[in-house]
Amino acid sequence: MAALHFTAPCPADVKLQDACGVPLGLVAQPLAASHGSGGTAFPAAACWASDLARCARCHAYINALCEVDDESWACALCGCSNDFSSATSLRRYYGLSDERRAALPELAAPAVEALCPLVAADPDEGVEEVLALEAQPAVLALVDCCCSEEGMELVRSALAAAVEALPPAARFGLVSFGSKMSLHPTAGGHGDVLDIPLAGAEGGRASLQDAAPLGRMLARVGSSKAAILAAIEGLEAETLVGGGRERALGDALRAVLRWVAVGAAAAAAGGLAEQRGGGGEEGEEGGGGGLPGAHSFPGMRLLLFLAGPPNCGAGAVVARKPSPAEEAAAAAAAAAAAETAARELAALTLDPQFPELSAWNDAVARTVADVQRPAIEAAAAAAAAAGDLSHAAPPGVKPGELAVNLAASEFYAEAGAAAAALGLVVDLFAACPHWLGLDLIEPLVSASGGIMTLYRSLDAAALPQDVYKSVAQLRALACLLRLRCSPELELQGPHGRLVADSEHPDLFRLPACSTQDAFSFDLDRSSAKLACAAPAVQLVLQYSVLLPAAGEGGAPGDGSRFVLQRRMRVLTAALPLAHTPEQLLAGCDAEALATLVVHKALATAAAQGPGEARKMVADWLALLAAAAAEARGGGRGEADASLADVQALHHLPHLLFALLRSPLLQARASAAGGREGTAAGAVPAAWRHPDAAAVLRSLLRVLPPDELSVAVCPQLSSWAGPEEVAVMQHSLSEAALSVGEQPLWVLDSFSQLVVLCMGGTPAPPADSLLLRTLAGIRASRRCTPEVLILHEGQDDTSPVDAWLLEDAVGPSAGGGGGQQPDWPSFVDFLNAATRAAQRLLPDAAK
Known part of the structure; x- marks a missing residue:
């Protein structure tokens, strides 16, 4: 169905949100197939967008959460009472029986599909309305x-x-x-x-x-x-x-x-x-x-x-390095410019009332170097990531003459x-x-x-x-997205590919969107009191789509004709309220929360560097562990970064550790496959490619929560047999494989699906539940994962062993030049986070 995933319930007040440290947010997958659509992402439109009643105060569309009677309706977002005074509203809503009104699509389901004109009429400009085009x-x-x-x-x-x-x-x-x-x-x-x-x-x-x-x-x-x-x-x-x-x-x-x-x-x-x-x-x-x-x-x-x-040519990602003569000339020009600037500044009469101005004379000589330093550092990092460039050399150019062209x-x-x-x-x-x-x-x-x-x-x-x-996948085009919230919620900003409109607040643009794409939004609890029974949000997506023209009598088209339509999809959902820390933590959606944290970490890494992003992730887990301990009424001794007592979040620390071990938050990677401080043999093959981080980063910007969780932290499951699942989620460790004692194990690393047959267990039959499950995963993902069936003692099991990220393999990559502690294993990471949480708590429960 069209999905709106909230990271957590809405806190009853700002104080509760601050105390728990759980970021409030929304992950939307607006074009997923909705209820009553027969599994299609683009069901038949229920009405024209202009037929839908709108709130006079906040302009939200009428929806299934609204209270409606014969003459008026109350907005589920702001609580405003609206009448059916317009001609359109009178025709569509006024005087209907309760049964007929409840059957209206916009009042019967959380998602409604409506038609819009492709081109709106503008009599002043002589523009006629265009409802659809053949294309x-x-x-x-x-x-x-x-x-x-x-x-x-x-x-x-x-x-x-x-x-x-x-x-x-x-x-x-x-x-x-x-x-x-x-x-x-x-x-x-x-x-x-x-x-x-x-x-x-x-x-x-x-x-x-x-x-x-x-x-x-x-x-x-x-x-x-x-x-x-x-x-x-x-x-x-x-x-x-x-x-x-x-x-x-x-x-x-x-x-x-x-x-x-x-x-x-x-x-x-x-x-x-x-x-x-x-x-x-x-x-x-x-x-x-x-x-x-x-x-x-x-x-x-x-x-x-x-x-x-x-x-x-244009767009070449490599370029010839400047010759020594060119580098010397550039350095001489920079030195001359600095000397000239210093001489001109020294000639000025400096006001003795402002002694800090005397520092300019010393600083001006460093100005050129300071400006050039970020570019030099970026070029060095790009060269380290690219590694050997012999495969990129055009005819007549030696590999040693090439450098990465960041422009x-x-x-x-x-x-x-x-x-x-x-x-x-x-x-x-x-x-x-x-x-x-x-x-x-x-x-x-x-x-x-x-x-x-x-x-x-x-x-x-x-x-x-x-x-x-x-x-084969249909995509929405020229998308406009708006998110409206109840007064108790404030929209802080989006994550992903959405681009904010420069003129209209809370309006975002997107060139194209597939049915699998998801987008995240940061929300915040405002100080406003509840306007309705529960806070609510409404996402409106307006888009164009090219669909097969219907045949005679409305029968499905045969693909010989296509029609370009403009549509609008309205999704409305209410957040449950949490009045205590226990309620808030218990109501968290771990996958949606992980999605928001991953986006925040990637944004921090892009703006401040991987070291700061790693520190942010570790500090946030410590804050969450401290809040969970306080919710139980405990002091320092109750802090536990594993979050074992919070059922909704017990897998979250595993995902955060996998994020820290991934190439996404590493200071630098090399084509040789190793990472700073990490044994090369322990790095999964999918992470050794020099472009792995770039591709994964691009993919994470649009993945829905269930897929993003697997892409960051592979899922290890055990099977009691080809037709029976034993445990769906194990820790990524050798201990899990040893203690589980199951005949079949499946590792889903997003790009690979590995079946490990233990102790002479034969490969599962082609028609077994296990292989049918893997076939379903392969069919549903936009990037088809490879399937490997390995036998313990006979085949190379490194495709599984390399993903046991939680075992100790030596110090993990430090992202900040000594600013970040090393976490050789998942246990070390939890211990460090637990100690940090304990420092945030009093000695005993209050």
Whole structure:
């Protein structure tokens, strides 16, 4: 169902919230399938948005929590009494029987779906109202050809899967790049592959529209499927030149964005004319209810396949290091500037009443170095993370001459903003065992509303499955989100990809949103008294979506016609009230709370460094343990950071320790796989990749609580047999495996599902509950996890052993240059947090 998860009950007053130390927040997954929708994320709209009554005071929509009678209704958020005085309200609500009124969708369920006009009428400007448009789904694949033949074969399989996921009305195009761009005709009879050079006087600004109009290169799947598959099979890997490959991603991306901007309108108009006029294989007349056609391809997908770091042209993540002469010249210029500034300052007459001004003379010489220091430190950290750059060297360049180009991040942020403005959603699929610079490329994905997936090995890559899911999944476009709260609650800000509107408070924008995406909000208890029986929040999401047009008599469409609609989803939920610390702690949602803490830790790490983020996590656990001890009426001796006595939160310390051990909060990582102070052999394979932290960080920004918890802290479960679960959640330790004495164990590390068969236990049958459960997990996740079945004593069990994070493996990475204590094991972490909690408590209970 459409989910609103609160981290905890609402405290009865501010004093209770401060005493317990539990952050109040909300995690929303607004496009999850709702009740009564038949499992679909986009059910039929119940009414027009303009039909819904709204509160005169806070403007919230009428909902199932409101008290409604024949003539009026009381707002569940602010308590305001509203009448049914408007014409719309009179028609919809006034004079209905209680049974008929209770059956109205907005009063019967916590979520309601309503229609909005795509374009609102504006008589003053001569703009007519547009209710819907006929449009076509479109997918454009941009393939990196600088890869091995094995890698190219995997991409061919993934593109074939994408074509299978598309409906007959969809359009598909294929472009490859390396040192040049190639346009691959996907419609029969349109000629050979067109090669277009990227390097040139204008930096690769060749016009693809002049070479081949976009409409000619986007073939309709229903009529050109065979030609599309033939074009995919014709993809070839680019050969090595001079010991390296040129991968001009930035230039190719810029050319594609300009191609779409110039050619989308003509291509969409031509495609709809062909579809309506009998040019397609259906030969149908009209269709789509006579709707006008869209002037572009709304929500067009750009599938970007990357096999290595971009190393030339715009957006290159590596660049040549400055020569010693250039460095010496820069240092001399900086010294001369500092000397000139000092001389000019010394000539000033300083007021003796302000002796602190004399410090300027000493400080000015350090100004240039102070300004340059953050950039120097960032470059050093990036170089440490990238490690060996030999795989990134273009032809004629030695690896030792390369450095990480941090300025590339700005290019991809601008490219992502341009893609979002064009309604283009970029999904990035990267397959490389070495550094690719994904932390620099990530803004392209997040700014456009796409996803980023990394495969460490071609052997285990589920690329075809993931591409199929990406293409088949409907996404909401051009989203506007508003969160309204009762007066007792204050909205502090969002986490994730939401961007605050510059003019309207509590309004957020999002270029695209999938049914799996979730967003978090910080809330705070205000000093206001309760306006209603319980505090409530209302989330309103307005979005556009491209849906199959209904057939005759409202039957489900066959995918030959699509309609672009504007919709509004209204979700309303009430928070339970907590009057005592015991009630507040017992009512916590551990997964939602963990989601909020992870977002806060990542924000702290980005702003103040990993060391401060690690300190924040440890300090917060100590505060929570102290509050739990006080809730039990205990003193220092009652503090316990394991939170064993708080059933709702007993797993939270395990997740926090896994977060501290993860690459997310490490000061630096290296391509060699080790982390500062940590034995390399103890690091899980999924964390050894130099880009692992960047990909995980990007993914966590949109994961719902149940998936985020597993992505941060793997789940270890035991099975009494293939058909019976023994314990769903064990600690990640060798002791758990030894004491459990179960024949089957399952480790879910989000990217892998490992079945460990103990003591000669045979592998579970294919139709067993265990493997059916794993199949369900693989089908539901946006990134398909690999399944491994291992036998104790016969196979290498390191895929399980490396995730036993709570065992002692040596000091964990310190993030702050000595500011953070070492926690060699989970027990050490708990002991340190318990001691910190004890220092916050009095000697005895009051």
